[in-house]
Amino acid sequence: MQTTLYSLAGDREAHDLVGRLAETCERACSSSEILTFFDTFDWRLFRKSLALCRRGRELGLYPLSALDSLARQTVSGEPHFAEDIPAGDLRAATEPIVAPRALLMVAQVRADRTRYRVLNRDRKTVLRLTVETLTAAEGPPAWLTTHLWLEPVRGYPKAAKRLARRLQELGLHGADPKARYSRIFAGAAGRPGGYDPKPRVSLDPGSPAGEATRAVLHSLFEVMTCNLPHILADIDSEFLHDFRVSIRRTRVVLSQLRGVFPAGPVERFRRQFSDLGQLTGELRDLDVYLLNESGYRSLLPESLRDDIAPFFAHLRAARRRALGEVGRGLTSQRYRDLAAAWEAFLGAPQDAPQAERATEAVVGESIIRLHNKMQRACRRILKRGDDERVHALRIDGKKLRYLMELFASLYPRRELNSFVRELRGLQDSLGSFHDLQVQESYLLGVAAELPVQDGAGRRALLAVGSLVDRLGERRRQVKAEFAGPLAAFAAPANRQLAERLFAPRAGITR
Amino acid sequence: MTTLALYGNKGGVGKTTAAVNLAWLASQGGLTTLIVDLDPQGSASYFFRIKPRIRRGARGLTKGGKALHNSIKGTDYPSLDMLPADFSHRHLQRKFSSSKRSRRRLARTVKPLKREYDLIIFDCAPTIDLVAENVFTAAQLLLVPLIPTTLSLRSHRELLAFLDREGYDSVQVHGFLSLVDERKRLHRELAGVMRREFGGLLGSTIPYLAQVEQMGIRREPLPAFSSRSRAALAYRALWREIEGLISERGGG
Numbered sequence: 001m002q003t004t005l006y007s008l009a010g011d012r013e014a015h016d017l018v019g020r021l022a023e024t025c026e027r028a029c030s031s032s033e034i035l036t037f038f039d040t041f042d043w044r045l046f047r048k049s050l051a052l053c054r055r056g057r058e059l060g061l062y063p064l065s066a067l068d069s070l071a072r073q074t075v076s077g078e079p080h081f082a083e084d085i086p087a088g089d090l091r092a093a094t095e096p097i098v099a100p101r102a103l104l105m106v107a108q109v110r111a112d113r114t115r116y117r118v119l120n121r122d123r124k125t126v127l128r129l130t131v132e133t134l135t136a137a138e139g140p141p142a143w144l145t146t147h148l149w150l151e152p153v154r155g156y157p158k159a160a161k162r163l164a165r166r167l168q169e170l171g172l173h174g175a176d177p178k179a180r181y182s183r184i185f186a187g188a189a190g191r192p193g194g195y196d197p198k199p200r201v202s203l204d205p206g207s208p209a210g211e212a213t214r215a216v217l218h219s220l221f222e223v224m225t226c227n228l229p230h231i232l233a234d235i236d237s238e239f240l241h242d243f244r245v246s247i248r249r250t251r252v253v254l255s256q257l258r259g260v261f262p263a264g265p266v267e268r269f270r271r272q273f274s275d276l277g278q279l280t281g282e283l284r285d286l287d288v289y290l291l292n293e294s295g296y297r298s299l300l301p302e303s304l305r306d307d308i309a310p311f312f313a314h315l316r317a318a319r320r321r322a323l324g325e326v327g328r329g330l331t332s333q334r335y336r337d338l339a340a341a342w343e344a345f346l347g348a349p350q351d352a353p354q355a356e357r358a359t360e361a362v363v364g365e366s367i368i369r370l371h372n373k374m375q376r377a378c379r380r381i382l383k384r385g386d387d388e389r390v391h392a393l394r395i396d397g398k399k400l401r402y403l404m405e406l407f408a409s410l411y412p413r414r415e416l417n418s419f420v421r422e423l424r425g426l427q428d429s430l431g432s433f434h435d436l437q438v439q440e441s442y443l444l445g446v447a448a449e450l451p452v453q454d455g456a457g458r459r460a461l462l463a464v465g466s467l468v469d470r471l472g473e474r475r476r477q478v479k480a481e482f483a484g485p486l487a488a489f490a491a492p493a494n495r496q497l498a499e500r501l502f503a504p505r506a507g508i509t510r
Numbered sequence: 511m512t513t514l515a516l517y518g519n520k521g522g523v524g525k526t527t528a529a530v531n532l533a534w535l536a537s538q539g540g541l542t543t544l545i546v547d548l549d550p551q552g553s554a555s556y557f558f559r560i561k562p563r564i565r566r567g568a569r570g571l572t573k574g575g576k577a578l579h580n581s582i583k584g585t586d587y588p589s590l591d592m593l594p595a596d597f598s599h600r601h602l603q604r605k606f607s608s609s610k611r612s613r614r615r616l617a618r619t620v621k622p623l624k625r626e627y628d629l630i631i632f633d634c635a636p637t638i639d640l641v642a643e644n645v646f647t648a649a650q651l652l653l654v655p656l657i658p659t660t661l662s663l664r665s666h667r668e669l670l671a672f673l674d675r676e677g678y679d680s681v682q683v684h685g686f687l688s689l690v691d692e693r694k695r696l697h698r699e700l701a702g703v704m705r706r707e708f709g710g711l712l713g714s715t716i717p718y719l720a721q722v723e724q725m726g727i728r729r730e731p732l733p734a735f736s737s738r739s740r741a742a743l744a745y746r747a748l749w750r751e752i753e754g755l756i757s758e759r760g761g762g
Contacts, residue, residue, distance in 0.1 A: 068588065072540075117586075123729075124559035125586040154591055155560075155583030 003066050006148040006167060007175035011112070014131040014146050018116055021166055023159075025129070028115040034137050036108045037184065038079065039192075040101035041230065041239070046192045048097055051181065054078075059085065061093050065177040067130060067149055079103050081236070100291050102236035106192075107184050108137040109144060118159060126156035127163060134184065145183045147175065197223060197242040202409045209362040210355030213260050214346045216406050217253055220246040221342060232327050237287040240326070244284055247277050252402045256366045259354035265345060272338050279329040283322040285442065289315055299470045300463055308463035310456055314446065363407045364502040370400045371498045378426075378490035382483065387437070390482075394430040397423060415501055422497075426489040429482055436475035443468050511624045512756045515632040515649035517642065520665045523655040524688040526553040527722055527732070528745070529633035534731035535749040537590035541628040544582065544591045546620070548645065549635040552595030558585045559729050562595040578619060587734070591627075616644035629756075638672060646678040651755060655688035655716070656708075658700035666708065684755065686712040686748060714748040717741065 060069030071089035118127035152160035199219035552562030
């Protein structure tokens with residue numbers, strides 16, 4: 001049996017109830033403490049049914065459905081990132097879920113708890129009961145919830161079953177633990193799980209393409225807008241990342257869904273969003289290199305690991321400058337004008353040749369077109385194999401993926417997923433090849449800027465050189481393994497799948 | 511996961527009280543702990559107010575799996591569970607000897623508990639038999655309480671000779687002085703002899719104190735009801751030393 005909780009109307013009712021339970025109940029202890037909850041901006045812990053909570057100096061990771069933590073750790077001060085938590089079980093459990101996101105305080109409540117022990121004839125504890133009342137921690141003490149927690153003790157299932165039955169007789173039924181948290185997070189900025197960096201807009205396949213596309217673009221603009229202030233506050237790297245992904249997705253929609261909007265404005269907005277991408281590009285690059293600092297270090301022979309420090313110090317300084325530039329750009333009149341114009345554009349129907357056609361037809365055509373292009377490229381690379389084509393193929397893969405994700409609601413989920421899986425296999429190997437290539441040339445570029453007046457500078461240069469060498473080695477490895485995913489993607493079966501999924505809807509017959 | 515056994519081929523040396531108190535201290539220190547009562551007398555179970563009864567007799571331990579899992583009981587303390595003693599442990603010998611590779615049976619039985627517990631403490635009966643030999647293979651650390659008496663000295667020599675002769679070299683043996691009465695000259699002298707003779711002897715000593723006997727009346731671990739008492743402090747010091755041994759081994 002697992003821990004169950006029962007929702008009650010108030011504190012007094014709870015204690016009366018415990019008194020009425022026909023059991024040998026002993027009051028064990030009472031506590032009153034402030035609980036401070038942390039989660040990422042996109043509620044990564046809550047989505048995994050977990051809560052990170054600080055009680056006094058103890059930070060613990062709790063399943064939403066339990067009073068006991070999975071892991072806990074004494075901490076001093078607020079954790080800003082999972083990596084601030086001292087090494088141990090808690091960090092090991094938290095970091096893979098939240099990194100690289102920052103931990104934000106999402107709620108603070110006062111918890112008054114009274115614990116009872118239910119004893120058997122030997123006065124052995126066979127069941128634990130906890131009456132818990134939560135009130136708002138700030139302002140007037142507003143009541144939030146009262147719950148009775150029933151925690152079985154391992155090896156004593158009968159006692160728990162008996163009590164559950166008794167509670168049922170008294171008209172009480174197990175409550176949803178998530179409901180308790182929605183009360184806790186009621187005051188939090190943004191609904192738990194409310195923010196989704198990949199918004200899913202539910203579309204009607206027959207609706208006019210212009211209208212549907214405006215809805216999709218609007219959801220992307222919302223993602224940009226809600227990330228913007230946090231980019232400027234420099235909370236974590238993911239705000240900028242989500243912002244940039246939304247820009248890229250916006251550009252893909254504008255370029256791929258031809259004829260849905262009038263050509264003039266599309267051209268203008270494409271250019272402006274492209275500028276926005278460039279404005280933020282350097283900062284993102286630097287974020288990526290700095291996030292992967294320990295990964296790079298581990299690639300180096302141990303003797304060179306400390307020598308590379310000046311290189312990362314150089315990147316950190318460059319990042320501070322880049323952040324300043326992004327800040328100026330995103331608070332400029334130019335950006336405000338773009339945002340206002342874009343919102344106005346999305347708010348009104350546009351007259352264009354494809355605007356009134358069915359969404360699924362327009363989107364299906366674009367997907368099929370991209371897919372055919374990619375299959376041709378795959379075959380050509382398999383035959384001749386030049387790196388420029390690989391780059392173009394990777395870009396097209398991204399476009400295809402974005403289109404399918406943004407318009408996912410038009411297609412049967414299962415078939416779409418198996419199609420996306422095929423694409424992902426290809427993208428993964430193309431992506432790592434490209435990343436390694438970019439990193440090599442970036443590192444060489446930065447190496448040229450590194451000051452080399454002293455021994456430390458020269459050693460740093462040597463370390464960077466060794467790193468470039470390791471990355472090149474990996475890139476050749478990845479390339480050697482290209483053939484598999486390329487051939488799989490170029491296979492006729494994959495084409496049939498694409499046509500079955502997208503072509504009939506586009507009204508294309510072959 | 512670390513496996514630790516409290517063992518001595520002599521009774522009444524403070525084995526079970528040490529096992530109970532160390533298990534409690536370990537769990538309070540954040541280690542999810544299981545205490546396995548291998549003594550048919552079930553004293554450890556008694557201290558935790560748990561009835562010494564394993565469902566389906568001895569099959570639970572020898573076969574492992576679900577029966578073992580269902581036999582585990584939560585104690586009154588968080589992160590501290592117990593596998594209670596069973597009088598049918600008397601039959602364990604017969605069960606163990608009828609299965610192949612019988613000295614590894616216990617080690618294999620507790621292996622699936624690795625994910626669940628950071629520490630398993632075996633509280634053993636004071637005999638050298640097949641159950642004990644299984645403990646010597648299953649435990650990484652063997653803690654032997656030693657009363658400073660000539661008999662205790664002798665039996666510890668015998669134990670070390672036995673382990674050496676039978677090739678139990680994976681288990682790390684550490685004695686510690688127990689039930690020491692500082693007022694007795696003989697105790698002081700023999701404690702000195704033991705320290706000189708046995709290399710792995712731990713520095714902490716458990717004194718002979720009436721407080722320890724209170725445990726039987728209270729049926730609770732000593733540091734749980736008398737945390738600042740001299741005896742509790744002695745167990746704490748002992749636990750700190752064992753924690754050091756565990757982290758040296760890279761366990762915990």
